[in-house]
Each structure stands twice: as C-alpha cells, then as structure tokens.
Amino acid sequence: MHDQMCEKYWTLPDIPSREHRRSLLTRSRQGTFLSPMFQVSCHTANDRAGDATVELDELTITRTQDLFATGDFSAAELCQAFLERIAEIDRAGPTLRAVLEVNPDAVRTAEACDHARRRDGRAPPLSGIPILVKDSIDTADQTMTTAGSLAMLGHIAQRDAVVVDRLRKAGAVILGKANMTEWSYMRSARTCSGWSSRGGQIRNPHVLDRTPSGSSGGSAVAVAASMCMGALGAEVDGSIVRPSSANGVVGIKPTVGLVSRTGVMPVAAPQDTAGPMARTVADVALLLTIIAGPDPEDPATMTEDTPESPDFTSFLVDDALRGARLGVARDLMGSHEGVDRVVEAAIETLRDLGAEIVDPALGAWTPFFGEAETELCLYGFKNGIDRYLATHSNSPMKNLAEVMAFNEANADRVMQYFPQDLFERAQALGDLNDEAYQNAKKECRRMSRTEGIDKVLEEHHLDAIIAPTDGTPPWAIDPLVGDHIIGGCSAPPAMAGYPHVTVPAGTCHGLPVALSFFSKAWQDGKLLGYAFAFEQATKARPIPTFKVTVS
Numbered sequence: 001m002h003d004q005m006c007e008k009y010w011t012l013p014d015i016p017s018r019e020h021r022r023s024l025l026t027r028s029r030q031g032t033f034l035s036p037m038f039q040v041s042c043h044t045a046n047d048r049a050g051d052a053t054v055e056l057d058e059l060t061i062t063r064t065q066d067l068f069a070t071g072d073f074s075a076a077e078l079c080q081a082f083l084e085r086i087a088e089i090d091r092a093g094p095t096l097r098a099v100l101e102v103n104p105d106a107v108r109t110a111e112a113c114d115h116a117r118r119r120d121g122r123a124p125p126l127s128g129i130p131i132l133v134k135d136s137i138d139t140a141d142q143t144m145t146t147a148g149s150l151a152m153l154g155h156i157a158q159r160d161a162v163v164v165d166r167l168r169k170a171g172a173v174i175l176g177k178a179n180m181t182e183w184s185y186m187r188s189a190r191t192c193s194g195w196s197s198r199g200g201q202i203r204n205p206h207v208l209d210r211t212p213s214g215s216s217g218g219s220a221v222a223v224a225a226s227m228c229m230g231a232l233g234a235e236v237d238g239s240i241v242r243p244s245s246a247n248g249v250v251g252i253k254p255t256v257g258l259v260s261r262t263g264v265m266p267v268a269a270p271q272d273t274a275g276p277m278a279r280t281v282a283d284v285a286l287l288l289t290i291i292a293g294p295d296p297e298d299p300a301t302m303t304e305d306t307p308e309s310p311d312f313t314s315f316l317v318d319d320a321l322r323g324a325r326l327g328v329a330r331d332l333m334g335s336h337e338g339v340d341r342v343v344e345a346a347i348e349t350l351r352d353l354g355a356e357i358v359d360p361a362l363g364a365w366t367p368f369f370g371e372a373e374t375e376l377c378l379y380g381f382k383n384g385i386d387r388y389l390a391t392h393s394n395s396p397m398k399n400l401a402e403v404m405a406f407n408e409a410n411a412d413r414v415m416q417y418f419p420q421d422l423f424e425r426a427q428a429l430g431d432l433n434d435e436a437y438q439n440a441k442k443e444c445r446r447m448s449r450t451e452g453i454d455k456v457l458e459e460h461h462l463d464a465i466i467a468p469t470d471g472t473p474p475w476a477i478d479p480l481v482g483d484h485i486i487g488g489c490s491a492p493p494a495m496a497g498y499p500h501v502t503v504p505a506g507t508c509h510g511l512p513v514a515l516s517f518f519s520k521a522w523q524d525g526k527l528l529g530y531a532f533a534f535e536q537a538t539k540a541r542p543i544p545t546f547k548v549t550v551s
Contacts (some may be wrong), residue, residue: 013190040163050317051349051522056081057226057543061129061283064229067309068128075117075128079110079173082130086176086227094208094546097223100199102176104142109173126290127171132222132231135177136184136215137161137195137274138263143174146194147265148182150414151406161263162298163232163274163291169354170290175228178218183403184239184267185215186381186426190418190482193217193243196412201477204247205544206511210474211483213246216277220247223277225544230278230287236267236377237369240275240491241502241516246514248504248542250275250284250535252528253490255521256497259288260295265388268380269300270441271494279541281503281532285312288524305521312525318536320529326517327361327462335471335487338508343468346505346515346534350466353533363456364465366447368491375440382426400427417479436491448495457520464519464527469502473511493518503531509550512542 044430044469067073083102090096103109113128133139136147138157146152159165164174179199184189194202194217202217204210205225212221220243223231233240237251244251256273264274279334294301327345351357367373386399397403404423407414429436456465471487478484493500498521505515515534517527529534535541 043502055084057279059229060280061126061213061229061278064129065123065125065127068114068123074121075110075113076107077108078128079130079175079242080421082175082226082228083107089546090222094203094205096181096205096221096225097202097211098225099132099227100146100148100179100218101143103139103174106130106173106175113171113173124169124171125286126167129172129229130175131167131172131287132175132178132219132228133164134216134219134233135180135198136234136265137164137232139164139174141174143177145177145265147184148198149403150197150410151166151397151403152395153198153422155392157263157392157543158394159263161274162260162295164263164332166291166293167287172290173425178216178222178231180218181215181304184234184236184265186267186377186422187420188418188422189483190421192417192477192479193483194477195417195479201479203477204474204511205546206248206473206542207547207550209476209549210511211246211477212243213238213470213474214241214243217243217247219277220244220249220251223247223249223279225508226279230276230283232274232291233273233277234264234274234528235494236271237373237494238488240277241469241490241500242488244277244502245516246474246512247513248507248544249277249279249314250281250504250531250541251275251502252284252288252524253493253500254288254292255499257303258292258309258499258522258524260291260293260298260301262295262297266380266384268377269384270376270380270444270497281528281535282313282316285316285528285532288299288528290313292380307522308428310525312528315525315529316532317529319329319354320526320533321350324355324462324463324530326350326355326357326530327456327460327465328357328359329364329456329465329467329489330360331365332363332467332471332487332489336473336508339468339470339472339513342506342508342513343515346538347466349534349537353537353550358460358462361456361460361462361465363459364452364467364489364492366452366491366495368485368488370455370491372440372443372447373491373495375436376444378422378426379429379434379437379440382429383432383510418482444495448492448498452492453496453498453518454520456491462519464517464523464530467516469514469516473508473513489516489518497521499524499527501527501531505534505538506540507542510545511550
C-alpha cells in the first residue's frame with residue numbers, strides 16, 4: 001500500500017500538447033552520466049535570430065521574471081522543465097531522493113500564472129516561480145504533510161501554513177514536498193541526517209555517499225541540484241543552515257518572530273522558525289521579504305520588539321561590508337584543516353571588501369544539542385507535536401503516543417536502522433509549566449545570549465560574528481551509527497533565536513564549505529547584505545557533479 005501511494009504521488013502531470021511547442025530541454029551529456037546543465041531553450045532580446053540557452057542552475061528569480069515578461073518562455077514550460085529534472089535525477093539517475101512528491105496541480109497553476117500575466121500585463125514578484133516546501137510545513141493541496149513518517153501517510157492539511165499562503169499570494173508555484181530527516185531529527189539520538197521512513201535516504205548531489213545534513217536536507221539538495229528555484233526549510237538548530245552549507249546553497253535562519261510558524265510542525269518554540277533557501281543571496285532575500293510578517297496566531301511575531309518587515313532586497317549592495325566590524329569566532333574553528341583554509345581565505349576577502357576584522361572574538365561557543373538544549377527540545381517536541389496532531393483533524397495520528405505505537409507495529413520498515421529513544425524520553429516528560437523546562441529555557445538563553453553572542457558583540461563592538469557553518473566537510477552517510485557532527489556554529493544563534501545567514505565560500509575535496517554571519521535579533525537584512533557583498537566578490541557557489549564518492 002505504501003509503495004502504491006508513493007507511486008501515485010510520483011506521477012508527473014502532463015502538459016497538453018502544443019502544435020508548435022518548441023523543445024524545452026536540451027541535455028548536455030558529458031562522460032558516462034548526464035550533466036547537471038539542463039537547459040531551457042529561449043530567444044533572447046539580443047539574439048532573436050537563433051536559439052540561446054538558459055541553464056536551470058544559473059536562473060535567478062529576477063532573471064526568470066524578465067524572461068517571462070519578454071515571452072522567451074512560459075511559467076508552464078519552466079515548471080515542466082523542473083518536473084522533468086526531478087524525474088531524471090531524483091527518482092532515477094543519481095537517485096537523490098530529495099523530493100517526496102510533486103504537486104499534480106503545479107503545471108496548471110503555472111499556466112494560470114501565464115494567463116494572468118497576459119491578461120493583466122503585470123505579475124506579482126514570484127509569479128510562476130517553482131518552490132519546494134519541506135514536508136513538515138502544511139500545504140492545502142493534493143500533497144501530504146508527513147514529517148517524512150510512514151505513520152502520517154495520507155495526511156492532507158486543511159489549510160496552508162502562513163508562509164505557504166504568502167508564497168502563493170505572491171504567485172509562487174508550489175512544486176511539491178521535499179524529503180527531510182524524519183520528525184525533524186527528534187526520533188533518535190542516533191538519527192542519520194536525511195533519512196525518513198517515507199522517502200529513504202537523501203543524497204548529497206556533490207558527492208553521493210555524503211550527508212545532506214540537517215533535517216531540511218531535501219530542500220537544500222533540491223535547490224543545489226536545480227530541481228526548483230527555491231525552497232522552504234525549518235530549523236530548531238542547524239536544520240536550515242547546515243544543509244545549506246553541506247549542499248552549497250544560500251540559507252537564512254531568520255530571527256525567531258520574523259516569520260510565522262503557524263502550520264509548521266514544531267520542535268521547540270523558543271528556537272523554531274521557517275526560512276528560505278536558494279542559489280543566490282538575492283533570491284533568499286526576496287523569498288524572506290515575501291514570507292516575513294506578523295501573524296496573530298503566532299505570538300512571537302506580534303511582540304512590541306518585532307519591527308515592520310522591510311524589503312530585504314534593499315540591503316543588497318556591493319559595498320555592504322565596507323566599515324562593518326566582524327569578529328572571527330576562533331573557538332568555532334579548528335575541527336578540519338580543509339574547512340579552516342577556506343574560511344581563512346574568506347576572511348582575507350572580507351578585509352579586501354572593507355570589513356574591519358577582529359580576530360579572535362572568543363566566547364560565542366555553545367554546545368550543539370548540549371544538555372539544556374536537548375531538554376528544551378524534548379519538552380517542546382512532545383507538547384508541540386501533541387498540539388499539532390490534535391488540531392489537524394485529517395491526521396491519522398492524534399498524539400505522539402499513537403506515532404510511537406505505529407512505529408513499534410511497523411518496526412521492520414520504520415526502525416530498521418535506529419530506534420525511537422528520543423520519542424520515549426519526550427513522552428515521559430510533563431508539560432511546559434515544569435520547572436525543568438523553564439530552567440532549560442533560561443539556561444539556553446543565558447549561554448547563547450548573555451554569556452554568548454551578546455557578550456562577544458558588546459565587548460568587541462561588533463556588527464556580526466563570522467565562522468564556518470560546519471566544522472568539517474559533509475561526512476559519509478552512516479545509517480547504522482548515525483551522524484558524525486563535529487564543530488560548526490549553528491547552536492549559538494539557534495539557541496538565542498537570532499538570525500544566521502550561510503553563504504558558499506569554497507570547496508574541500510569537491511565538497512562545499514560555507515561561511516556564516518550571525519548577530520543580534522532583527523539584523524537579518526544587514527547579514528544578508530554582508531553575505532551578498534561576499535557572494536558577489538567570490539562567486540564561490542559550487543555546481544553539483546554527482547560524484548559517487550570522494551576521490
């Protein structure tokens with residue numbers, strides 16, 4: 001039954017044939033396997049006499065809107081191009097397993113965007129842009145929201161998450177659901193990043209036996225391998241920034257409270273947030289501009305400190321780094337010499353771009369899922385998931401206890417690699433009024449803010465802190481033992497609820513290495529500006545090569 005359901009949702013919608021429809025894709029084959037350079041055939045304004053090609057992995061949202069406006073190709077054609085690419089490299093070919101299911105209505109939605117553009121002569125900012133959504137974020141269409149779990153098969157949300165609703169209102173085409181680490185990494189301490197019982201193991205498109213990292217791995221892999229224009233992820237600690245880093249794309253974990261969490265499966269409210277991933281800083285800034293804003297159902301977005309959501313693209317200027325005071329978190333380096341070499345070169349680039357570098361700026365370190373953060377997440381997950389399931393009438397599971405019982409009854413399919421020990425620990429806990437939970441929340445904020453980021457920024461008069469996003473290159477996938485996470489800087493800004501931007505900085509043995517910028521709350525735009533200036537100077541984003549292993 002499970003295989004039949006998965007096959008149903010893998011069916012790609014057909015486009016009605018057009019008598020004179022030009023060929024959409026040309027495939028450049030190099031060596032023994034297809035190149036990632038799938039191309040959209042189009043006529044450019046400067047080359048009307050003959051076909052030019054636009055590579056999917058170089059298309060930006062702004063460039064695409066320009067091509068739509070000039071009639072070089074349609075949103076429906078672009079949507080079909082991405083669907084064909086998903087079929088070619090995700091289900092077949094290198095079998096990335098980044099996409100759980102495609103939206104059967106995607107092409108029809110894109111055609112509606114084309115019709116509206118022709119009718120109105122204008123279009124909203126994301127009109128016809130294909131976006132994938134992490135499987136923990138509600139979509140009220142024909143796609144399921146399951147957190148990657150077989151226990152949740154058949155769950156169709158009755159309304160969109162607020163972030164999805166805002167994407168749709170801006171014209172985006174929701175292309176489908178991205179695979180993820182089952183239950184956002186909260187089932188077992190031995191979890192393997194990118195594995196779910198529903199979708200199997202996601203693979204890194206740069207080197208296939210390497211981790212996609214984090215719980216939003218499907219979103220990051222799909223962006224990196226050009227299966228969408230952008231994607232939504234969700235993070236409690238590292239689940240946006242770490243997969244963005246491991247797959248060589250741009251990601252932002254926004255300030256908690258900038259983006260609504262309504263309709264996003266929770267882990268721990270003080271740290272939970274959704275956020276965008278894309279291949280460029282400009283695309284991430286545009287997506288964040290669209291999804292940010294107050295939501296009466298999410299009190300974190302309605303505080304007196306919450307600023308009005310700006311146009312984040314206004315921060316993107318080439319000289320954004322000039323005069324910026326950046327502190328190097330040396331205590332978050334030293335885990336791998338290859339990563340450190342890339343980051344040292346990045347620091348010199350930042351100096352060349354006019355930044356004032358304070359090195360070292362020590363004290364921002366906090367443990368990745370240390371004792372206090374683990375306690376916070378176990379309490380938060382148990383209470384948050386019970387509340388989510390109870391308020392989703394279409395869900396086949398009504399609470400965490402039912403999910404655990406399903407897993408036990410289907411252990412051969414669900415727990416063949418690792419158990420549900422974190423579920424068991426969470427289920428034994430009380431509610432969020434427990435003293436243990438309140439103490440954990442205070443301790444996380446003390447370590448990450450008062451004695452962490454705030455202290456470092458104030459002592460050194462810094463605008464932001466920089467560090468390698470991950471301490472090592474992506475590690476080998478190991479479903480039996482689990483992840484091998486060493487170093488990295490996701491924990492301090494995650495625990496603090498502060499913004500964190502990651503941008504490609506180079507490679508080590510063909511694997512992406514990323515640079516992080518983080519600072520105090522509501523500095524999201526400023527950090528995007530720094531990342532943009534660095535990106536424009538380096539153009540360091542690597543293109544996936546689908547190597548089988550490190551050579």
